[in-house]
Structures are given as structure tokens and as C-alpha cells.
Amino acid sequence: MGTIHVIGGGLSGISSAVRAASNGRKVVLYEATEHAGGRCRSFFDSTLGCVIDNGNHLLLSSNTNTYAFLDLVNARDRVRELQPARFNFIEPKNNLRWSIKPFGGWIPFWIFFNNRRVLGTKYFDYIEIFKLRNANANDCVADCVDTNNVLFDRLWQPICRAVLNTDAYNASAQLLWGFMRLSFFKGEKACRPVVFNQGLSDALIEPAISYLKKFSTEIKFKSRVQKLECKSEYVCGFHFRDTVVKIEKNDAVILAIPSGPCSILCPELDPPIQNNSIVNVHYRFDHALLEFEKIPIIGLVNTKTHWVFQKKNVLSVTISDANEFLGCKNSDLAKSIWNELCASLSIQDKTLPPWRVIKEKNATIAQTPAEVRKRVPTITSRRNLFVAGDWTQTGFPATIEGSIASGERAAQLACGVT
Incomplete structure (x- = not known):
């Protein structure tokens, strides 16, 4: 059996390497930077004096590919499923709070209960969901729902930003329907939030690297591939700055890098290259600042901030589809978001705490x-x-679930090439 060469040490590449190794194949993993995980990792921040994630990611209990990956690398105990499913929201402008609390099975009976559905909505407002089901490939979410209905700002926009990292006026209706079908339309057990106990690297990256080492997988950091060498229908090698790796007859190559670099190495693919950014702001305290009724996540509506995550003594804020904020000074952004948090969450001590701003310019494809x-x-x-x-044809949005599923599929196909 030949070697599986995986180019890219982000989550998709790691998923590919893990599956290929589990299939008994020799694997070599190449990563351009000095660490694995890509946009899904943790690191020690010297300013805050603690470990933080480079982004806030939320799993759902319906993410079966991710759960299978966690089981394979023996890391399921490193995540925590919050049950029953509940999503808390605040709309500071009108001083309103509510929770979405699904229950039952695939028929969404919860929309008939005032205390379980979006505040200010009626059960018949949710009929628009079926317009998403009938959407065509050119439809945006805003083409299928009533943008003047309160449900737009309080449900469709938050979901589009969280799941698709794209404003509802621009987001694919078909892709959003696919998410709804696999989560809210499968009942409460399918849409429970799943959080990482100690961060992204602890749950996803470190166990996978340990797993790969058991199979003597060769992991080469600071190894940026600069060119693919092709002959006829095959890749016959790839070039680094100083060396060339020759691909043998029964070898296979998995290209697990972002779509932009992929379009350079393999221009005939013509992948999507328009990206949306995500901005995360982390604030550190001496103790846990807030009590979110056992749910450490809260959505903010009609604010700059979209989601707030409490992770022990760190409050992490996410702004999705954040291209407009990329040019802002980090200090101005940290102060502005902090002032918004104080007003939204009734924080009494308004002194700006230690902070760190992380701007992920190419967080996902648009x-x-x-x-x-x-x-x-x-x-x-x-x-x-x-x-x-996550930018390939996974059937999922560009999420952790999509990344892992894509790596799994690539590995299975690569292992069958001989």
C-alpha cells in the first residue's frame, strides 16, 4: 500500500490523516506553519496570561461526523453537551430577553408555546421555514422570509451569522435549510449546544496528534508546498522551497488547505475564493463574570456583538461576517465592544479589563x-x-462538522485509489 500525503494541518487535514491512519495506511502530514489546527486551535496569550481559542466555535449534538472523530481519537469526554437544548438572547435596544427552547421530535411543537419560541412572534410566523425548503440555488435567505417580521432580526439573522458567517441578505437559503433540516427539524436531542471543556486544541487537535503518533505518522511543520508537479492524470510530486517530494505509483495526495492557496496550487479547480471574516474579542477577569443560567452562551440582537461565550474567567465575543471591522484599531474595537457588553449585560464595573482582539480575515468562504x-x-x-x-462540497456549512466530514471523505477515497 502506498503513502497518503496530506498537505495542510488544519482540521480537515488532521481529519484526513486520522482516518487514513486508522485504515492502516502510512501517512505524512505537511503543515506550512509551526502548529496544527489552522483556524481551530488554542494558544497561550501572554497579554491575558491564559490559554484562549483563536475563534469561538459551537458544535451541536447533531454533528455526527464530529462525534465520530472524537470517539476515534478518544476525546468525547473533552466536550460537554448542554441539555436540554436552549438558546438565550438579549435585545439591548428594547431591553428584552428570551430563550428558544426546542423540545420533542421532528415536528416543531415548541413553536406553539410563547415561552419557547422567539419573543414577539406567533406560531404561524414560522411557516416561512418551508419557503427555505423550496428555495432554489440562487435564493438568499432574505428572498424567502419576511424581512419586516420580527423573526428576521431575532432568528434568521442570528442563525445566518452563526452558522453561515454571512448576512441573511446574502446567505444561501438552500444551505441554511440543510442546517435546519439536520438540527431543529430533528428535535431537541439534535440541537443541544456542545461546548469544549478546555478549548479547541485540547478537544480536537492534541488527541488527534497523539492518535497519529501511535501510528508513527510523520508530521512536518514549517513545510509549505509551493508547487504541484503533475503528469497526465496524476500528481507525480510537489515542491517545497528547497526540496521535492516524489509521489510513487500507489501514493495519494490530499490537498487540505484553504480555498485561496488551493486555487494557486491547483487553478483548474476554480474554488470559491470570496471570504468573510470573523472578529473575536477576549476579556479576562479574576473570576467568572456572569451566570448564564448554566448556558455559557448568549446571543445579542441588533448590536455589533453577535455572540458572547463565557469560558471560566474569560468572556469571549464573536462578530460574524465582520469585514467592516477589519480596518478598525484593535484598541478602539475592544473599548467599543466592552461598552456595548456593559450596557447589554448590566455589568456594573465598567473598567476595561485586559483584552485581546483576533481578526480572522479569511475565516470562511462567503x-x-x-x-x-x-x-x-x-x-x-x-x-x-x-x-x-469546509469550502468543498460537504453538504454542510463551513463549520467544524463540514471540515471533519470533508477530511473523512477525502481519506476514504484516497485509501481506495489503489
């Missing part, structure tokens, strides 16, 4: 109808070359 249509399949025109990434 999940618009046009860019979604450009998502590429795992199989390429080269018989021994496969692609993985």
Missing part, C-alpha cells in the same frame, strides 16, 4: 448562492489527488 455553487467535489481530474476543506 456562503452566498454564487460561492456555494463554486464548492468543489473531493475528487479531482488527477486520479491520485483529492481535496478536503
Whole structure:
């Protein structure tokens, strides 16, 4: 059996490597930076004096591919499922608070209860969900729902930003429907929030690296591939700055890098390259600042801030589809968001705490109808070359679940090339 060469040490590449190794294949993993995890990792921040995640990611209990990955690397105990499902929201402008509390099975009976559905809505407002089901490939979410209904600002916008990292006026209706079908339309047990006990690296990256080492997987950091060498229907090698790796007859290559670099290495793929950013602001305290009724996540409506995560003594804020904030000074952004948090969450001590701003310019592809249509399949025109990434045709939004699913599929196909 040949070697599986995985280019890219982000979550998709790690997923590919883990699955290929579990199939008994020799694996070599190449990562351009000095650490694994890509946009899904933790690191020690010297300013805050603690470990933080480079982004706030939320799993749902319906993420079966992620759970299977956690089981494979023996890390399921490193995440925590919050049950029953509950999503808390605050709308500071009108001083309103409410919770979405699904229950039951695939028929969403919870929409008939005032204390379980979005505040200010009626049960018949939710009929719009079925317009998403009938959406065509060109439809945005805003084309299918009433943008003047309170449900738009209080449900559709928060979900689009959280799941698709794209404003509802631009987000793919078909992609959002796919998410709704696999979560809220499967009942309470399918839409429980799942949080990471000690962070992203502790749950996803470190156990996977340990797993790979058991199989003697060779992991090469600071190894940026600069060129693929192809001959006829095959990749026959790839170039680093100073060396060339030759691909043998029964080897396979998995390209698990972001769509932008992938378009340079393999331009015939023509992948989606329009990206949306995410901005995260982390504030550190001497103790846990807030009590979110056992749910350490809260959504803010009609504010700059979209989601607030409490992680022990760190309050982490997420702004999705945040391209407009990339040019802001970090200090101004930290102060502005802090003032908004104080007003929204009734924080008494308004002294700005230690903070860290992280701007992920290319966090995900823009999940618009046009860019979604450009998502590429795992199989390429080269018989021994496969692609993985949350930007490929996974059937999922560009999320952890999509990343892991893409890596899994690429590995299974690569292992079958011989």
C-alpha cells in the first residue's frame, strides 16, 4: 500500500490523516506553519496570561461526523453537551430577553408555546421555514422570509451569522435549510449546544496528534508546498522551497488547505475564493463574570456583538461576517465592544479589563448562492489527488462538522485509489 500525503494541518487535514491512519495506511502530514489546527486551535496569550481559542466555535449534538472523530481519537469526554437544548438572547435596544427552547421530535411543537419560541412572534410566523425548503440555488435567505417580521432580526439573522458567517441578505437559503433540516427539524436531542471543556486544541487537535503518533505518522511543520508537479492524470510530486517530494505509483495526495492557496496550487479547480471574516474579542477577569443560567452562551440582537461565550474567567465575543471591522484599531474595537457588553449585560464595573482582539480575515468562504455553487467535489481530474476543506462540497456549512466530514471523505477515497 502506498503513502497518503496530506498537505495542510488544519482540521480537515488532521481529519484526513486520522482516518487514513486508522485504515492502516502510512501517512505524512505537511503543515506550512509551526502548529496544527489552522483556524481551530488554542494558544497561550501572554497579554491575558491564559490559554484562549483563536475563534469561538459551537458544535451541536447533531454533528455526527464530529462525534465520530472524537470517539476515534478518544476525546468525547473533552466536550460537554448542554441539555436540554436552549438558546438565550438579549435585545439591548428594547431591553428584552428570551430563550428558544426546542423540545420533542421532528415536528416543531415548541413553536406553539410563547415561552419557547422567539419573543414577539406567533406560531404561524414560522411557516416561512418551508419557503427555505423550496428555495432554489440562487435564493438568499432574505428572498424567502419576511424581512419586516420580527423573526428576521431575532432568528434568521442570528442563525445566518452563526452558522453561515454571512448576512441573511446574502446567505444561501438552500444551505441554511440543510442546517435546519439536520438540527431543529430533528428535535431537541439534535440541537443541544456542545461546548469544549478546555478549548479547541485540547478537544480536537492534541488527541488527534497523539492518535497519529501511535501510528508513527510523520508530521512536518514549517513545510509549505509551493508547487504541484503533475503528469497526465496524476500528481507525480510537489515542491517545497528547497526540496521535492516524489509521489510513487500507489501514493495519494490530499490537498487540505484553504480555498485561496488551493486555487494557486491547483487553478483548474476554480474554488470559491470570496471570504468573510470573523472578529473575536477576549476579556479576562479574576473570576467568572456572569451566570448564564448554566448556558455559557448568549446571543445579542441588533448590536455589533453577535455572540458572547463565557469560558471560566474569560468572556469571549464573536462578530460574524465582520469585514467592516477589519480596518478598525484593535484598541478602539475592544473599548467599543466592552461598552456595548456593559450596557447589554448590566455589568456594573465598567473598567476595561485586559483584552485581546483576533481578526480572522479569511475565516470562511462567503456562503452566498454564487460561492456555494463554486464548492468543489473531493475528487479531482488527477486520479491520485483529492481535496478536503469546509469550502468543498460537504453538504454542510463551513463549520467544524463540514471540515471533519470533508477530511473523512477525502481519506476514504484516497485509501481506495489503489
